[in-house]
Amino acid sequence: MCLGVPMQVVESGPAYAICERDGVRRRIDMMLVGEQPPGSWVLVFIDAAREVLSAEDAARISDALKALDDVMAGGDGNVDALFADIIAAAEERDRREGR
Secondary structure, three states: OOOOEEEEEEEOOOOEEEEEEOOEEEEEEOOOOOOOOOOOEEEEEOOEEEEEEOHHHHHHHHHHHHHHHHHHOOOOOOOHHHHHHHHHHHHHHHHHOOO
């Protein structure tokens, strides 16, 4: 299984960019998404950007990855705070449907 991780562009170029996640910088192939300005977020698979993300989507993906890390590390499994947007949407749907 391959997971994409959100990374933020720090330095931009036409084919490659320096991107950062959790303080780690990597040289990322930007050929599929084109040159992106510093501050942009991209979804990275195997050192290649595959999609440009909004800051909100990057945060949601990062939260999901944190939850996965916690569960895999044997954490307490209390990851609800990392999925607050999904939980709120489900509660709103249930309220509308009278559940």
